[in-house]
Amino acid sequence: MRWIHAMSAVALLGAVTAAARPADASPTREQYRLFRALSIDLQGRIPLPDEIAAFERPGFDLDAWIDQHLQGAAYAERLRRVYLDALRLEVGSMFNFVSNPLVLRRVRVIDPDGNPAYVYFRRAQRRDRVESDLDFCLSPEETGITVAANGTLTGTAHPIDRAAWNQRTVEVRPWWLYRDYRSASPSQRISAGDGSAMTLSPVAGLLMDADNTTPTTTVRVCREEAQTADRGAVYLSGRLTALPRTEPYPGGRVTAPPTDSAYARAHAGQMVSCTSGTGVSLSDDCGCGVGLERCMPGNSLGNDPAAFNLPDNVPLGADQPLDSRAQTQGDWSRFWWAQEAVHFLDDLFVRDRDVRGLLTDRGTMVNGATAQFYRGFAGSTCCGNGTQFDYAEPAALFDPARVPTDLTPHDLATWRRVDDRGPQAAGLLTTPIFLAKYGTRRARAHIVYNAFLCRQFVAENLALTPSTEPNLMVRPGCAACHAALEPLSAYFTRVTESGWTFLPPAAFPALNPACATRGGNSPNGGCTSFYDPAFGSSAQGMLRGAYGSLAHADEGPPGLARAIVDAPEFASCVVKNVSESFLGRSLTAEDQPLQESLVTSLRSGGFRMRSMVRALLRADAYRAANNLASATWREGATP
Structure with missing residues (x-):
């Protein structure tokens, strides 16, 4: 926090406004302080000795120096922090991203030769035999052990019959071990990695075989998981009713074999996408893809097993971590979602793009990890009960067909711009990190209202009385906030809460x-999942969240983006956010002329930040904010 001196300091600095000093003048103390503040803001550090020497030379042109530094990574990082501070786009482990169609867990068994071995599998994998459908591919009778749903093992392992071993499992050279995993014969095995964000670094357990001495060169995986097709046929087992628990389940399994769903019976043999969770749950043709690239590895049977070493402390940025540690497969996704937002913001500010693109830009930045997520992971959360509405393949916020195909999970340091994610994309509003951080429709609307219009919802000073009124826009004690909040939250009606599955109007x-x-x-239950009985009628049901505005529900996040950037408060909020960050204090009524002039600069500059920031750095308010000696702090200066 910077501290502000009394008005005498402002008056003193009012005369120190010349961009270039006279040839015979030395810098004043105030000018030294200003140059130091500019260096910290625009370069991220105090000036170096050679920079101070250049500053001290007669005729030094400060305006030219400012213009030179209103570009580049340090400048972009400074503006990025303004919006990361406002949006708080960090997602901790409380957002538990464990999607069973993605996670390869592993079981320690005894192979036909009597040696310990790991076999990777995923829960909810369809298989063509009753003994293992939706379960581990080798039955308890074949292994001697039972794999419980909670990850515990019971029984005593014995060598597996070689015929069953060869029929039910295969060896694969996976993406987390080989850079060239897409080739016919992968050979470029990775090194252990250094734990930095720019190097793929599997946890130690993924690099060693079950004997803990032999480096892993291939992994053994259930045969169904090793399949590579992009689409699979809906599988029909012929089981219509659940087996009674009084009977032993086939193969010694402890869970009831699954029965065919109504959707499967109606669509048997039809093709579904193997990148959707529904596809995995319906088709025994759907595996993890080439090199298992549609799945995440795990070093155990746990719910969210460890997968990769990731930076644990990154005050200098993800490429310069202070330390790293083994983290879970869910941490991997959360980490790269956050990095996408970082690079999205940096790209906007480095290129001096229209700042309205924070909300309206249909493009984004992707690297190998996020490209893998959008191609093969994002659809795993779709579509659940949506099959009751014939919705089995996601209409993605980021169309997977637009993701660069040449980026692999090893290309962590390579960030590339995708100019158009698809018609439902809307700047940061449709990124996974935003949708995970703000899991509900109201939370999403509230942070947009606060961060981009600089407005808050203020409750009435009323005592709440019992009410059965479901419409919060009119309920006493709620209406003051929700009359504005509900129409805004309706823009997110078609994006599932705590997720990114889009609900298209044709199906919903x-x-x-x-x-x-x-x-x-x-x-029926399918309706209740998506339609709110509180706002339905005997004629029709209403989509959850849509009651605030049916029009907004169909406009979606792009509609909210347009409404916000068109609002008169948007430009002044941009100025307020940036100014308060650079000045180190809140704006006051005395700053209104400054704020109005900066809004004019922003608008006249086509909503590009550089012209507005330039005007701010040349303003007397910025000079005054940084002209405070340490002795003055001790004299009782106030923020």
Whole structure:
């Protein structure tokens, strides 16, 4: 925090406004302080000796120096911090990203030769035999052990019959061990890595075989998981009713064999995408892809097993971590979601793009890890009960077909711009980090309202009374905030909460006669998942969250982006956020002329930040904010 001197300091500095000093003048103390502040803001550090020497030379042109440094990585990082501070785009382990179609867990078994071996598998994998469908591919009778749903093992392992071993499992050279995993014969095995964010670094357990001495060169995986097809046929087992628990389950399994869903019976043999969670749950043709690239490795049977070493402390940036540690497969995704936002912001500010693109830009930045996520991971959370609406393949916020195909998970240091993610993309609003950080429609609307309009919802000073009114826009004690919040949150109606699955109007009309209420209830569980009985009628159901504005629900996040950037408060909020960060204090009524002039600079500059920041750095307010000696602090200066 910078501290502000009394008005006498402002008056003193009012005369120190010349951009270039006279040839015979030496810098004043105030000018030294200003140059130091500019260096910290624009270079991220105090001036170096040679820079101070240049500053002290007669005729030094400060305006030219400012213009020279209003570009580049340090300048972009300074502006990026303004918006990362406002949006707080960090997601901790409380957001538990464990998608079973993605996670390869492993079981320690005894191979046919009597040696310990790991076999990788994923839960909820369809298989063509009753003994292992939706379970580990080798049955308890074949292994001697039982794999429980909670990750515990029971029993005593014995050597597996060689025929079963060869029939049910295969060896693969996976993406986390080989750079050239897409080739016919991968040979470029990675080194252990240094734990930095720029080097793929599997945890130690993934680099050694089950004997803990032999370096892993191949992994053994269940045969179904090793399949590489992009699409698979809906599998029909023929089981219509659950087996009674009084009977032993086939193969010694401890869970009931799955039965065919109504959707599977109606669509048997039809092709589904193997990148969607629904596809994995419906088709025994769907595996993890070439080199298992559609799945994440794990070093155990745990719910969220360790996978990679990642930076643990990055005050200098992800490419300069202070330390690293083994982290889970979920941490891997969360880390790279956050880095996408960092590079999105840096690209906007380095290129001096229109700042409205924070919300409206259909493009983004991707590297190998995020490209892998958008191609093969994002769809794993779709589509659940959506199959009751014939929705089995996601209409993605980021169209996977637009993701660069040549980026592999090893290209962590390579960031590339994708100019158009698709029609539903809207700047930061449709990035995974934003949608995970702000999991509900209201939370998403509130942070946008606060960070981009600089406004808060203020409750009425009323005592809350019991009410059965579901419409918060009119409920006493709630209406003061929710009359504005509900229409804004309606823009996120078609993006699932705590996720990024998009609900297209063709499958999920905002008003759906198929989900009309009967006696105050929806007719089936599928309707209740997506349609709110509280706002339904005997004629139709209403999509959850849409009651604030049906029009906003269909406009989606791009509609919210347009509404926010078109609001008169948007430009002044940009100025407020940046000015308060650079000045180190809140703006006051006395700053209104400054704020208005900076808004003019921003608008006249086509909403590009550079012209506005230039005007701010040349303002007397900036000089005054940085002209405070340490002795003055001790004299009782206030922020």
